[in-house]
Amino acid sequence: MGVSHASTMHNPAKLFLSLRALGAPAVVVSLAIQGIFRGLKDTKTPLLYSGLGNISAVALLPFFVYSLNLGLNGAALATIASQYLGMFLLLWSLSKRAVLLPPRIEELDFVGYIKSGGMLLGRTLSVLITMTLATAMAARQGTVAMAAHQICLQVWLAVSLLSDALAVSAQALIASSFAKLDYEKVKEVTYYVLKTGVFVGAVLALLLFASFSRLAELFSKDPAVLQIVGSGVLFVSASQPINALAFIFDGLHFGVSDFSYSASSMITVGAISSLFLLYAPKVFGLAGVWAGLALFMGLRMTAGFWRLSSSAGPWWFLHQKEPTYKLHSSTC
Template sequence: MAEQDFTSSENPRCILFKDARSTLKLDELGVEIATIALPAAMALTADPIASLIDTAFIGQIGPVELAAVGVSIALFNQISRIAIFPLVSVTTSFVAEEDAMRGKAGRLDFEEDDLSSQDSEKKMLIPQKGLGKQMPSLESQESLEIDEVAKGKKQIASAPSALIIGGILGILQAVFLITAARPLLNFMGVRYGSDMSTPAEHYLKLRSLGAPAVLLSLAMQGVFRGLKDTKTPLYATVSGDLANIILDPIFIFVLKLGVRGAATAHVISQYLIALILFWRLQGQVDLFSPSLEYMQFGRFIKNGFQLLTRVIAVTFCVTLAASLAARLGSIEMAAFQVCLQVWLASSLMADGLAVAGQAILASAFARKDYNRAAATAARVLQLGLVLGLCLTVMLGFGLHFGARIFTQDADVLRLIGVGIPFVALTQPINSLAFVFDGVNFGASDFAYSAYSMVMVAIASITALFFLSSAYGFVGIWVALTVYMSFRAFAGFWRIGTATGPWEFLRS
């Protein structure tokens, strides 16, 4: 089916409603989005679901342990995101661009052999200003294609680059969290000598041993996403999380290790995931003999730094919310932990659409196929809104009945009930915010994503301090709702104003 011409003079702000009747249609674009998004969403939600199961097991020990582990998980996850998010996002875009340009160059070889064709091919491999591309020369490309034939593996420079950077960042994160556990927990509101102090510190230090595996796994997932293969990460993640679920009750209750057992089970599962992904990736991509000249460290550092600014802003908002909840007391923190884990696990389902949008858009922009880019952006945003509405209905009813899975404490359950409307009703906003992220990353619009998020963070942090001091637990959730609304608006603004890489929507 031919895609509609989106590069017309119509208002770019209407892109969310473009061809809305085809939102759920399984045409060529719909099938490609579903093929990438469904396995990606399942893989992305598998780990939060495993954390929810961890939370359910630990909740049976007691509310103090539940609150302590909640603080440690929030701290570990948010610090991990500082390294993970830029690494995975940049890797996905770079790998998709390289793979698309290589495929295009290969097809052109069979079209014409004259000099004009070769000149045209060279021009298409030259990066376009504004998109931040830095593709290899034609001569380097041809040399790498010869190596591919000889080795039977793809030569994609971003892959080994991502693994090297991921391994280094993982080791640094583990050292940092283990050595700075006490002051970090103190910042989160867990004072030394409090009931939560010891279990929180034990859990954080043990779980930090898995940081290298986490960073390597996510780097490899970024490579697979760029290759539009989200099934392999799904299989690996599910295998690791199943191991975690099996080991949790054994370590926590049978071996009587408590929160230490939960952390140990999680670390083992992360290294299992990393091993499975590495085994599958090295069979497809040459990871051991990359050309240093062709490596992409410069691109990673430049664009990764921009996204690092963004993710620090995002991280600080969510970490501050958890810290403010911990300062209210162990009951409030326990309830906040349950609500936050459900909120994140459900919202991350939209990240599957974001991954699909990013991979397809990166390929489309690399080929300068702007109709394809606009059609993809419209479709994934529409699907994100539909998904958010469905999640609202599911969580609005389901969490009322499922809260007792996590705890039997009456006070904690009462506060969970207060948080349920916020968790449920924010799902459409959250879904659009996540999908807008993927759309802008697919356009390599990393600078705008970074700077706009800094502005969002400043406003959201102000709201968090004011609303939490005035309204306590409820105020924190109101502030988080404001935060996600600002994120969604910032994502929409770039496309709606047809600026940056979306200028083609004006033509």
């Protein structure tokens, strides 16, 4: 990550990451179950139980960190506990609607998931590598700069993921209509969610630009940290419309099962952004890190727009003048 052994961040960060790794199984299982509920067009259940898990974290964090005086390790343990609580709640809810294990283990069919799952694994690794590299380059700027970067990053991600709700809804609606060959409905949902994404992104950008300085004070009172955070307000706010469209395009790709393009484009985007992140921070400092992350999201949005603009891919029906491709019940 670029943090030297002599740094005051090294040992606490190492122990924190080691503890947080224990929560990885819970996160993976929870994400898989959330995907199942999305396929069932049920977004309320994962919202409810994931929300309960997050609320438990809000209660456990101050207890572990301050009451038990565990500090940073307490933050890791509280997060792990909340992650497993959310996972067990999701498992319990899913078990009431489906048989989680078949009568015989040999009936488990993994072959159909290997191809799509393998491609999406590459996509996920690309995102992970890019974000990790950004954090590593920020860490090399020093303790104060790293603290400011984490504040900007957490706000940036949290607000950006509000737009992900649009992507999830679009994915479920489009997948259902696409399977029925109802391309007119797919087109309607696609255009609607894209316009909504632009509007939501613009609103979030304005709200963040107006309130970010006060919001940052919830994370730190250090004047040096807040001064650097203030310089990142444009990155956090102005990128919100881009982030919204990038997430929505991901949902659209998944809705039409365009996993191959989603994975290959993300790997390409990640490679370009990573190269930028390797060099830009050396010249521009923390601003280079933020520019690299903005480039990452901008290229994701561009790749999504290009795919929808192409008549050769699964979005060919968007370019048809006459809707003769839709199947009607009278002709079946």
